[in-house]
Amino acid sequence: MRRALILLPPFLWLLLLVAAPVAILAGIALSEPAPGVPPFLPPVSLEAGWQGSFANLLTLAEDWYYAAAFLRSLVVAFLSAAICLLLAYPMALGIASAREGWRVPLLALVLLPFWTGFLPRLGAWIGLLRDGGWVNGVLMGLGLTEAPVPLLYSDAALYLGMVHAYLPFAVLPLTATLLRRDLSVEEAAADLGATPWVVFRTVTLPLSLPGAAAAFLLVFIPAAGEFVIPELLGPPEALLVGRALWGEFFQNRDWPLAAALAVALLALLILPIRLFQRLEDDGGSRRAASPPSRSSGQSLDMVP
Amino acid sequence: MRRVGLAVGLSFLWLPILLLVGYAFSADRIPFQWGGFSLRWFAALAANERMLEAAWLSLRIAAGAATLAVLLGGMAGWVLARHGPFRGRAVFGALAGAPLVLPEVVTGLSLLLLFVVLQGWAEAALGWQVGRGAATVLLAHATLGLAYVAVVVQARLAGMDPALEEAAADLGAGPFTVFRTVTLPLMAPALVAGWLLAFTLSLDDVVVASFVSGPAGTTLPMLVFSQLRIGLTPEINALATVILALAGLAVGAAALILGRNGRRGPGAG
Amino acid sequence: MATAIRAFAPAGPSVIGAAGAPAGPLLRLAGVTKRFGATLALDALSLDVAPGEFLALLGGSGSGKSTLLRIIAGFEAADAGRLLLQGRDIAPLPPHARPVSMVFQSYALFPHLSVFDNVAYGLRRDGVAKPEIAQRVAEALAMVGLTGFEGRRPAQLSGGQRQRVALVRSLVKRPPLLLLDEPLGALDASLRERTGFELRALQRATGAGFVMVTHDQAEALALADRVAVLERGRLAQIGPPRALYDRPATRYVAEFLGAANILEGRLGPDGAVDCAAGCRLRLAVPPGRGPGEAISVALRPERIRLVAGAPPAENGIAARLKDLAYRGDGWMAVVALPDGTEWRVALPSEAAPPAPGEALSLAWAPEALAPLAD
Numbered sequence: 001m002r003r004a005l006i007l008l009p010p011f012l013w014l015l016l017l018v019a020a021p022v023a024i025l026a027g028i029a030l031s032e033p034a035p036g037v038p039p040f041l042p043p044v045s046l047e048a049g050w051q052g053s054f055a056n057l058l059t060l061a062e063d064w065y066y067a068a069a070f071l072r073s074l075v076v077a078f079l080s081a082a083i084c085l086l087l088a089y090p091m092a093l094g095i096a097s098a099r100e101g102w103r104v105p106l107l108a109l110v111l112l113p114f115w116t117g118f119l120p121r122l123g124a125w126i127g128l129l130r131d132g133g134w135v136n137g138v139l140m141g142l143g144l145t146e147a148p149v150p151l152l153y154s155d156a157a158l159y160l161g162m163v164h165a166y167l168p169f170a171v172l173p174l175t176a177t178l179l180r181r182d183l184s185v186e187e188a189a190a191d192l193g194a195t196p197w198v199v200f201r202t203v204t205l206p207l208s209l210p211g212a213a214a215a216f217l218l219v220f221i222p223a224a225g226e227f228v229i230p231e232l233l234g235p236p237e238a239l240l241v242g243r244a245l246w247g248e249f250f251q252n253r254d255w256p257l258a259a260a261l262a263v264a265l266l267a268l269l270i271l272p273i274r275l276f277q278r279l280e281d282d283g284g285s286r287r288a289a290s291p292p293s294r295s296s297g298q299s300l301d302m303v304p
Numbered sequence: 305m306r307r308v309g310l311a312v313g314l315s316f317l318w319l320p321i322l323l324l325v326g327y328a329f330s331a332d333r334i335p336f337q338w339g340g341f342s343l344r345w346f347a348a349l350a351a352n353e354r355m356l357e358a359a360w361l362s363l364r365i366a367a368g369a370a371t372l373a374v375l376l377g378g379m380a381g382w383v384l385a386r387h388g389p390f391r392g393r394a395v396f397g398a399l400a401g402a403p404l405v406l407p408e409v410v411t412g413l414s415l416l417l418l419f420v421v422l423q424g425w426a427e428a429a430l431g432w433q434v435g436r437g438a439a440t441v442l443l444a445h446a447t448l449g450l451a452y453v454a455v456v457v458q459a460r461l462a463g464m465d466p467a468l469e470e471a472a473a474d475l476g477a478g479p480f481t482v483f484r485t486v487t488l489p490l491m492a493p494a495l496v497a498g499w500l501l502a503f504t505l506s507l508d509d510v511v512v513a514s515f516v517s518g519p520a521g522t523t524l525p526m527l528v529f530s531q532l533r534i535g536l537t538p539e540i541n542a543l544a545t546v547i548l549a550l551a552g553l554a555v556g557a558a559a560l561i562l563g564r565n566g567r568r569g570p571g572a573g
Numbered sequence: 574m575a576t577a578i579r580a581f582a583p584a585g586p587s588v589i590g591a592a593g594a595p596a597g598p599l600l601r602l603a604g605v606t607k608r609f610g611a612t613l614a615l616d617a618l619s620l621d622v623a624p625g626e627f628l629a630l631l632g633g634s635g636s637g638k639s640t641l642l643r644i645i646a647g648f649e650a651a652d653a654g655r656l657l658l659q660g661r662d663i664a665p666l667p668p669h670a671r672p673v674s675m676v677f678q679s680y681a682l683f684p685h686l687s688v689f690d691n692v693a694y695g696l697r698r699d700g701v702a703k704p705e706i707a708q709r710v711a712e713a714l715a716m717v718g719l720t721g722f723e724g725r726r727p728a729q730l731s732g733g734q735r736q737r738v739a740l741v742r743s744l745v746k747r748p749p750l751l752l753l754d755e756p757l758g759a760l761d762a763s764l765r766e767r768t769g770f771e772l773r774a775l776q777r778a779t780g781a782g783f784v785m786v787t788h789d790q791a792e793a794l795a796l797a798d799r800v801a802v803l804e805r806g807r808l809a810q811i812g813p814p815r816a817l818y819d820r821p822a823t824r825y826v827a828e829f830l831g832a833a834n835i836l837e838g839r840l841g842p843d844g845a846v847d848c849a850a851g852c853r854l855r856l857a858v859p860p861g862r863g864p865g866e867a868i869s870v871a872l873r874p875e876r877i878r879l880v881a882g883a884p885p886a887e888n889g890i891a892a893r894l895k896d897l898a899y900r901g902d903g904w905m906a907v908v909a910l911p912d913g914t915e916w917r918v919a920l921p922s923e924a925a926p927p928a929p930g931e932a933l934s935l936a937w938a939p940e941a942l943a944p945l946a947d
Binding site for chain 1: 336382510
């Protein structure tokens with residue numbers, strides 16, 4: 001009874017503001033655009049009955065323009081996640097093997113940029129990468145190039161921005177996994193004759209794969225629908241799903257097509273999302289099963 | 305080797321931020337160009353009415369959304385961590401986790417469509433004209449924050465011995481007293497962290513706010529985004545520096561409070 | 574010491590020195606049954622705890638002993654059966670309204686409260702006045718040697734200190750009945766014995782009834798006035814430690830409490846048992862069964878002795894030494910009987926040990942033989 005009272009407010013809230021919107025989104029993806037406010041015909045109405053259509057979803061399947069956007073989004077998300085993982089792994093290993101008192105401050109250093117705001121950091125890259133900017137100054141100063149290289153609004157800038165924004169997300173699950181590992185297993189491997197590199201390759205790395213997968217997906221999933229970073233740093237012509245959706249909604253006012261794009265993006269991401277949640281659940285139960293007094297587990301409590 | 309990797313990663317994360325802060329004090333009107341030390345861009349920022357208005361709106365939305373998120377997310381996390389299987393648990397867990405994994409554009413668009421539908425109903429049924437703006441942004445941000453708070457609270461409670469609450473009951477505490485004297489104090493660090501997280505998320509969000517806001521609700525990130533689309537200005541450098549300083553202060557204060565709570569030693573009883 | 578004892582004296586009808594008081598049971602369990610899905614955790618279990626008694630619930634994992642403790646404390650509800658504390662039905666009461674206290678296996682000390690606030694927690698819930706709380710907490714901590722630790726957090730205490738805080742946190746409420754879930758389980762071997770003696774002393778000083786759950790037979794035998802052995806939700810045997818050890822009623826009890834040799838045999842017409850290994854057993858008390866029936870008999874390794882010459886015709890057998898392990902207070906020998914059965918025999922340390930392969934003559938008294946029900 002008491003539980004129901006506590007469960008009800010968040011449950012109703014989530015039904016209204018998470019479940020209902022997604023259902024409406026799916027409904028509007030099946031509707032026809034029409035002039036007016038809001039600019040679509042509801043797919044089902046009392047007077048006309050069913051008046052929806054699958055035209056929007058068919059458009060996405062048939063028009064190469066959108067297929068290319070999806071493909072490019074997946075490539076960008078995959079590469080961003082891969083680069084983040086490569087950068088994050090040594091960082092996480094460095095934090096996990098640091099002395100006890102250093103771990104939390106080091107982790108805070110990784111996470112603090114997240115608290116400084118996403119837009120200011122992108123602003124910094126705009127300032128650094130423009131033609132007369134700092135990066136070009138350094139390159140010319142080193143004699144690497146004579147004239148400024150166009151860096152801003154390029155693929156390189158896009159990936160720099162993506163990796164800079166999402167790197168902390170990748171470090172966190174990896175650090176948590178590496179902190180939880182049983183060091184005696186590595187000592188056993190060394191005792192059995194494995195060199196440090198072999199210990200890493202045969203023990204540390206395989207045991208940290210669930211954490212690595214979580215880190216990868218934690219970048220991949222939001223990166224696939226990213227809008228702001230490509231808009232501010234990427235090449236203007238680079239078409240990604242997030243931008244296509246934004247354009248259909250704000251510029252073309254084609255809400256049904258934007259909704260169809262969102263539904264298609266969700267369908268595409270459902271598999272990685274399920275995989276991520278499975279990894280989270282496994283990690284969660286492992287955390288719960290380990291004794292609560294383990295300091296390494298608790299040191300992550302205060303950070304998001 | 306491990307230290308090199310960490311140093312490279314941290315430099316990559318921090319170098320742009322440190323440069324940004326340094327050049328915020330440059331007098332030059334081109335950002336990231338040194339023109340002597342000056343506070344003129346901070347002064348310009350302080351005189352920018354639109355910016356200040358947007359910032360004030362954003363702070364109020366963020367505080368309201370974070371508070372709502374802590375209330376609802378705290379309940380959700382507690383139910384998920386402390387109450388075993390119940391009917392609808394899987395649905396509840398999936399809904400609470402959804403905002404964490406849905407792409408922002410999807411969240412933004414779907415919430416906007418909900419608000420449009422609700423507006424339509426309100427108008428048809430009650431003849432009540434409601435606009436979108438700060439209130440809709442607040443509802444959207446509270447939903448995002450709820451999910452984060454629920455995760456933090458659930459993780460905190462999962463690491464806690466369930467026998468603690470039983471011990472309190474065994475010593476004569478009724479259900480409400482158990483919650484007040486044991487569960488709530490132990491959840492407190494997670495609630496503080498969750499509030500800060502939800503607050504920051506709200507202050508940082510462009511995409512969802514752009515979808516669900518109306519003409520009257522231009523938040524600070526929306527304003528900054530529209531300016532950054534044109535290019536970087538020294539004023540934004542100054543603004544970023546202010547945000548960074550405030551964030552640093554907040555995180556430092558939180559770490560101090562949490563650290564002191566955890567380490568309160570002999571003589572405090 | 575006298576004031577310290579007062580700190581723990583039960584609040585209910587006094588049981589200390591109550592020689593002429595009505596001797597009803599402190600706790601009566603009658604037909605307590607509990608199911609978890611398809612498994613029967615407790616099967617119509619009945620037992621009494623006398624006032625001031627120290628009862629150990631002994632059993633392996635899955636025996637139902639922890640479930641029983643949680644039912645008494647009120648964290649689980651029994652499906653059937655009655656639960657009477659001092660004659661009052663406590664089954665409908667929620668945990669916080671039951672006058673029993675529990676010491677948890679994990680201790681469950683509140684990590685956010687100081688030692689003082691932990692111990693005072695239960696008194697505050699009872700609405701005890703502030704000065705009295707301060708006094709009772711101080712006396713309680715003095716009793717277990719923790720004066721001066723009031724301001725510490727549980728995380729700043731050693732395992733043994735935590736255990737003592739958990740103990741006095743429950744005892745300071747002066748409960749008539751204290752429940753202990755594996756109270757020594759989390760302690761080092763060196764601390765266990767000492768803490769066990771302290772536990773007994775506290776129990777005698779307070780006069781409260783103690784019900785302790787444990788899987789450690791040595792702990793149960795050493796501490797308890799009576800031991801109840803649980804097997805798959807049923808009471809296998811209950812009685813004083815000595816009686817249980819010497820006269821186990823079932824094979825499970827015999828094997829759970831120490832290493833017993835189990836002899837299989839058949840009753841002869843004269844009341845003696847012909848054992849399968851080739852010996853004749855004469856029991857002190859004839860088992861109530863007819864000739865020709867199969868019977869199992871337990872024989873403790875400590876009750877077997879070496880004799881010179883040939884073994885006696887009854888209650889003796891020839892054997893050969895297979896292996897020998899030194900145990901400090903003596904040797905544990907593994908011997909092989911003529912049919913290949915292996916027995917354990919405890920040998921005192923003062924004797925010069927036999928050499929492996931040597932032929933031995935074993936003998937025992939009729940009282941050493943305990944017929945088993947199964």
